[in-house]
Amino acid sequence: AHDHYAQHESIRLAAARSGAVVHKIKLFDDYPSISRDEIVDRIRKGISPATRVVGVTWVHSSSGLRLPIRRIADMIAEVNRKRGESDRVLLVVDGVHGIGAVDETVAQLGADFFSAGTHKWIFGPRGTGLIWAKAENWKLLQPVIPSFAEGPYGAWMQERTPGATEEQWVSPGGFHSFEHRWALPAAFAFHRQIGRARVAKRIQDLNSMAKEELAKMSHVQVHTPRDRELSAGLICFDVKGMKPAAVVEKLLAKRVIASESPYAASHARLSPSLLNDEKDVEQALGHVRAMA
Structure with missing residues (x-):
């Protein structure tokens, strides 16, 4: 119940095609009780002998919670040590609100597959994103959209099967939005120029400032x-x-952009980023204080 519609719907559609069984678990009972140990333990207990994929979200857009992905990956590695290669559990991560905001590389997380849009914290164009995988995992995928990569295209011309899936084959064929793709290297270069650690610290500092002040307001509950x-x-x-x-409407009237979380249990959201400074955060906080 913690993940975004796009992840749940992708899982539902994949299960409908393959006949797989989907099992959802709660990672916590309520916001005040959230703990790293319990999150990892609940996922461990949710893994059965039939489990082949664990799908999680790095940073929940429903609550702002950031999962300890490295610890989850290490726990799954322990489970896999007792399994054969064909029975191992894969860790798939939706990382859209982590990449560009957290001082961890994708490779450091330990996931088997990682996907993220790059129009949020990376500041790339809309409609851009990436899929990352460990090199040995690409062969496990079956593309659903024909690729124009040389391998499968050449195989088609020679009327043969192309063989095991390779990394570039997962990118769809057809005519691409090259202008958007060409902009992405500049977006990543912008982050590298500042430094990932500095970016993450700045975002954390502004968010910590906002959370601390919101928590002092008797009419506000921070999740x-x-x-x-x-x-x-x-x-x-x-x-x-x-x-x-x-709440969002009142803030917008004051020229503060907030949002509603798109879930059944919805909350107002603020998201201080590299585009903001302390003055911006304090102005937003002042308008929330005025809602008492």
Whole structure:
């Protein structure tokens, strides 16, 4: 129940094609009780002999919670040590709100597959994104959209099967939005120029400032953990007596852009980023204070 519609719907559609069984688990009972140990333990207990894939979200857009992906990966590695190659559990991560906001590389996380849009924290163009995988895992995929890569295209011309899937074959064929793709290297270069650690610290500093001040407001309930290891750049909160949509509308009237989390249990969200400074954060906080 913690992940985005796009992840759940992708899983549902894949299961419908393959006949796989989908099992969802709760990672915590309520926001105040969130802990790294319990998250890892609940996932461990949710893995059965039939489990082949564990899908998680690095930073939840529903709550702002950041999962301890490295610890989850290490736990799954322990499970896999007792399994054969064909029975191992794969860790698949939706990382859209982590990449560009957290001081960890994708490779350091330990995931088998990692996907993320790059139009959020990376500041790339809309419609761009990436899929990362360990080199040995690409052969496990079956593309659903024909690739124009040389391998499968050449195999088609020679009327033969192309063989095991390779990395570049997962990118769809057809005519591509090269202008968008060409902009991505500049977006990544911008982050590298500043430094990933500096970017992450700046985002954490602004978000910590906002969370601390929001928590002091008697009419506000903050749901995102204050622990820097359990959060990133999203802050989910509620204002007593107001629906999230009303909070967002009032802030927009003051030229503060907030959002509603797109879930059944919705919250208002603020997201201090590299585009902001302390003055921006304080102005937003002042408008939330005025909602008392």
